[in-house]
Amino acid sequence: MTEPLPSLAVVIPAAGTGKRMLSEVPKQYLTLNGLTVIEQTINKFIELPFVHSIILALSADDTVFSTLSIAHHPKVKTVIGGKERADSVLSGIRFASELDLSWVMVHDAARPCVLERDIIELYHQCVAQQSAGILAVRVKDTMKRAKPDSVSVDHTVPRTDLWHALTPQCSDIKSLETALVSQLQDGLVNSAVTDEASALELNNKRVLLVASSARNIKITEPDDLELAQLFLQSEE
Ligand SMILES: Nc1ccn([C@@H]2O[C@H](COP(=O)(O)OP(=O)(O)OP(=O)(O)O)[C@@H](O)[C@H]2O)c(=O)n1
Numbered sequence: 001m002t003e004p005l006p007s008l009a010v011v012i013p014a015a016g017t018g019k020r021m022l023s024e025v026p027k028q029y030l031t032l033n034g035l036t037v038i039e040q041t042i043n044k045f046i047e048l049p050f051v052h053s054i055i056l057a058l059s060a061d062d063t064v065f066s067t068l069s070i071a072h073h074p075k076v077k078t079v080i081g082g083k084e085r086a087d088s089v090l091s092g093i094r095f096a097s098e099l100d101l102s103w104v105m106v107h108d109a110a111r112p113c114v115l116e117r118d119i120i121e122l123y124h125q126c127v128a129q130q131s132a133g134i135l136a137v138r139v140k141d142t143m144k145r146a147k148p149d150s151v152s153v154d155h156t157v158p159r160t161d162l163w164h165a166l167t168p169q170c171s172d173i174k175s176l177e178t179a180l181v182s183q184l185q186d187g188l189v190n191s192a193v194t195d196e197a198s199a200l201e202l203n204n205k206r207v208l209l210v211a212s213s214a215r216n217i218k219i220t221e222p223d224d225l226e227l228a229q230l231f232l233q234s235e236e
């Protein structure tokens with residue numbers, strides 16, 4: 001019989017303003033198949049047996065989340081996010097580090113189409129290999145690097161071994177907290193560290209690439225909402 005997976009914390013950065021979405025409200029509060037985006041995302045984690053706590057990093061002026069029934073679920077906690085995504089993540093990690101847990105997953109509130117089976121597989125692989133890891137999708141298209149500040153091709157980027165990094169991104173809490181703090185202190189957060197794996201890589205940590213369904217999109221621009229609706233409807 002395989003050992004049960006250790007309990008973990010899930011940090012969900014949800015303090016963004018969704019500027020690229022061009023919507024009236026922050027994209028995490030847009031309606032998606034009858035629920036808000038953030039509720040759809042939380043629902044992908046809330047029933048998983050190894051999820052101990054779900055920590056939402058919210059904007060200081062967020063007045064919506066507390067009105068949702070999910071906000072009162074015993075697993076759900078909230079912290080105040082920060083200026084950049086990494087600041088919000090670190091705020092959640094600091095709360096998680098007080099919970100006497102070893103592992104954490106960080107998942108964008110804007111990724112409601114993640115599949116539970118992919119979350120479970122990611123965690124199985126990280127625990128089995130005692131390594132950080134991320135859900136990712138191999139690049140399928142030919143990739144071009146543009147000339148600086150232009151829209152003409154500079155060169156083609158070889159796509160062998162090229163992956164799209166998605167979330168959740170999973171790590172032991174101590175390594176991730178150390179990595180994020182050191183990058184914040186080095187002032188790299190705003191440029192080089194756009195995901196947790198970037199910080200871990202800069203701290204010479206191994207990061208597994210675990211194949212994810214390509215439907216695990218991040219709702220970023222207006223067209224993404226319709227695509228997310230189709231993906232969620234096909235899960236019903
Ligand atoms: N200071 C920030 C910025 C982003 N996020 C969260 O990080 C996730 C991924 O970020 P992104 O898609 O860039 O969201 P926004 O920053 O809201 O989008 P935009 O860049 O278009 O404003 C989102 O769930 C967002 O709420 C956060 O918690 N804190």
Ligand SMILES: C[C@](O)(CO)[C@H](O)COP(=O)(O)O
Nearest residue numbers: 085108165166167194195218
């Ligand atoms: C973390 C992430 O979703 C991995 O692809 C991505 O880096 C977030 O980028 P954003 O510009 O903060 O949405």
